[in-house]
Amino acid sequence: MSRFPAAQGWSAWPAPAKLNLFLQIVGRRADGYHQLQTVFRLLDWGDSVFLRPRMDGVIARVGEGAAGVAEADDLLVRAAKILKNESKCVQGVDIGIEKRIPMGGGFGGGSSDAATVLVALNRLWGLGFDFERLAELGLRLGADVPVFVHGRNAWAEGVGERLTAIDLPSAWYLLASPGVHAATAGLFQAPDLTRNAAPAKIADFLSGTALGNAFEPVLRRREPAVEALFEALARIGTPRLTGSGSGCFVEFATRESAEAALAALPVGVNAWLARGADRSPLLDAVESFTTGASPSG
Template structure:
């Protein structure tokens, strides 16, 4: 039985994971933030956020959140508070989560969860702020939140907030996690991190420049592989089925395939006990599809 049943007023919403198909750091701003370039690829796999509106103005997390994250620090709770403060809304909400995305893996779990709360509560609370204002609010919570609010694969620049929608070919992914929680702030302080890479071009990425050409590299990969034996071991294991890549500033890795059959065959050949799974690249966020269904009059089940 669901811990968040529809019969008790709950609705369920997707919070998809993402991959960074490459990531390079091109410089540093006067405020200390690094500028980067990346391509965000949304997946059809991720967390499930459960919401139940309440009229007493209370925002509360129900059940356990992500491991070790206090309720006051939970990005879902903070997203609801930011939205309410922005609009002087008097509504409240209960928030629950089915957590599937590993923390610290670079899959964007916390950011996606926050974006789902923003997008859905905007509708449930009758605010209708629009995607631009929601994305701006999301940026207050984290640089990756706007991509999930907008819900489209994108070329990103700036601190990851300057987004250009991009069409990507169909793809399936063998995705894996070594169970290491990589801390973004610590990695950005690493002395061996390349921070001044030459800017890439969208045309170069789309033309399929090889990893040796630099476009598909991830600036954090060599740093993490040197620092974390589990990440290096995962790269070694995945190299038997293709070219592994790191996602984001986390420890998660993936190998891309053109079709599901190839990805499934590759996964089956990996060593037993490896934490790896199959995910399909999405043309757009599953959250947008769920919102269309809801707006058409059907209510997502809890």
């Protein structure tokens, strides 16, 4: 039984994970932020966010939220507060979550959770903000939030906020986590991180000539658990790192081939399967809500 039942006023909203199919750093801005190029691939698997509007204006987290994250620092709570402040909305909300996306894995869990709060609360509170406005608010919370707000696979530049929708072929992914929390800030400061890669074009990615991840060699040298995971995954395909986290993935054309690879992995490897999505299931949930159906996570 759900901890957040619909009978008690809760609605459930999906917060899908993502993969970075390619990631490189092409420079650094005057403010110190790195300029990236990457491809975001949304997945049909992720967290579930639960929301229950309240009329007293209070924003409260129900349950523990993400492990070790204080309520004041929780991106779910911060997203709701930003939206409330910008809209001058008098309503509040109770927020709950069922976490599936591992923290620090590079699968975008925190950013996706925040985006789901922005998009779903915009609907529940009846604010009428468009996706561009919501993405601008989301950028205050993290560079990956806008892609989850827009809900489309995308080529991204800048700090990750300049998005160009991109069509990607159907694919299944074997995802794996070594159980290591990669500290993004520390990786960006690593002296052996390549920060001046030659800019690529979308055509370079589509042709397969741009598929690397700038953080992969750095993290494999720093974390024995990540290196060991790469070695295990190399037995069933070509492993790649996602984002600046420790999570890895192997791409397959069909579910059957992905399932066979999962079965062939050594015992003890923390791995699971997910399908690539053409668009975010969050968009489907919002559309279902507008037609009167109940969204589901």
